[in-house]
Amino acid sequence: MASQEIETLASALARLPGLGPRSARRAVLWLVKRRDNALDPLINALVAVRDRLVECETCSNVDTQNPCGICADPRRDQKSICVVEDVSDLWALDRAKLFTGRYHVLGGKLSAMDGVRPEDLNIAALLGRVADGGIDEIVLAMNATLEGQTTAHYIAERLEEFPIRITQLAHGLPVGGELDYLDEGTLAQALRARRPVD
Amino acid sequence: MASQEIETLASALARLPGLGPRSARRAVLWLVKRRDNALDPLINALVAVRDRLVECETCSNVDTQNPCGICADPRRDQKSICVVEDVSDLWALDRAKLFTGRYHVLGGKLSAMDGVRPEDLNIAALLGRVADGGIDEIVLAMNATLEGQTTAHYIAERLEEFPIRITQLAHGLPVGGELDYLDEGTLAQALRARRPVD
Structure with a gap:
């Protein structure tokens, strides 16, 4: 009723x-x-x-202005672009206030399961931004999932022709993570990427 | 950002x-x-x-009309009132389409912890409806929680002065429930209220 x-x-x-x-x-x-x-x-x-709200034509962020506040901010490093799967990832990274460059939102990840192909993602625009010049580094900040990493590898390959640094987020123990509760994949990554103690 | x-x-x-x-x-x-x-x-x-949406002045149901569709429906049994804690309980019972009388929504339950006293609930209006006459039965359909049952007992006591039947929902095994997964309280109630096999 x-x-x-x-x-x-x-x-x-x-x-x-x-x-x-x-x-x-x-x-x-x-x-x-x-x-x-x-x-x-x-x-x-x-x-x-x-x-x-509108979508930024440069990076696909969602903001009240186009280009978005980040792309329009002259104090941000114009030479590096951090590539993320979704706008929510951009927000999460930006909340951490560590990355000072600009972003590029792919709008998803490659997925054979869901039928998402490279042309379905915002990759051409990324290549265009790099081809325009002035970029030193591309940080691939995909999720640490199989599909995220596949997407990262694909983009890294497409960017090979450009003389730029291509990096990706470190994998390892999350802060506060207890070994006992972590999956073997994370532990293997953390061990493989071990660093000398400062 | x-x-x-x-x-x-x-x-x-x-x-x-x-x-x-x-x-x-x-x-x-x-x-x-x-x-x-x-x-x-x-x-x-x-x-x-x-x-x-408005609140029904009779039963506190929420509807597009006041009195609400249930209170205004002449085909419903005018002699019995089912008392529930919240509007969502009214909806849940009414979806089951078994109760043909009208409802009364208390707007909560007595709770020493949360400081909810009888005067904070819609109890006076219920007593008023019963005092107006024409009511045969009050079904107390409180949740099977400590606070719900306390509320039911309190209301039953307040209704004692009236010559009406006061009933409450049966406690026992939920349909599809497996003994193995049920708490001891439910099992005890189900055993205590056991009935001859038809």
Whole structure:
């Protein structure tokens, strides 16, 4: 007997990654009870995102301006580009505030399983940026998954013709990681990449 | 470097029960990429809920009309009221399509821990409905938790003065439940309430 409006909202919310039908229903109810201090702010935030966000034509980041704030920032190192699978990876890296160059978002990863081929990714634009010159280093920051690493290898190969440094994120123990709980793959990588103690 | 709009939306989504900060961020990104077929429908669904839903003055159900569709339905049994903790419980019971009477939503449960006292719940209105007459049976459909059962006992006591039947949901094995996986409390209840085989 839940009204049509509630069912429609529950289905719209249930489509969000991370929310199933049950939690969507609970979320609807939670919102209905908090009209002023949760429902309205959520609507306003969604409308702001819809009306103001654009994709950066240079790096495919999502921002209120095009080129995005990062690409437009003259203080950032123009000589290095960090290549990531998704915008969320860009955000995660940028939150760490360590990389000072600019980014390039592929919009996914090569995947035989999901039928994602090189031409489905934002690779041509990356090659174009490198061909335009002025780039010293490309940091491949793909996820440490099979598909992420396949994508990294593919891009590294395509970039071979350019006289630039191609690097990738180090693999090893995550900070706070306990040996006992780590998978063998990570341990093998960490051992293989071991470094002299400073 | 995620824009202010994105951060605001991520915080608004992260407040929803069932979504943490990480999944909220992922949901934002997912929405940004699906402007037409997910972001717009979600906004429309939220606006519809905000603009059209009201709380039923009789039973506290949430619906597009007041009194709600259930309270206003003359085909429903006017003599029995099923008391539930929350609107979501009402929906769950009503989806089962077994109870043909009307409902009463308490808006929570008694909880010493959370400082919820009888006057914080919608109990006076329930007593009022019963005092108005015409009620034969009150079904107490609280959750089978300590607090739910405390609430049920409290309400049963308050209803003692009225010449009506007060019942509660049966406790026992859930359908499909395997003895081996059930807690001892449920098993004890199921054994205590055992019935002759038909």
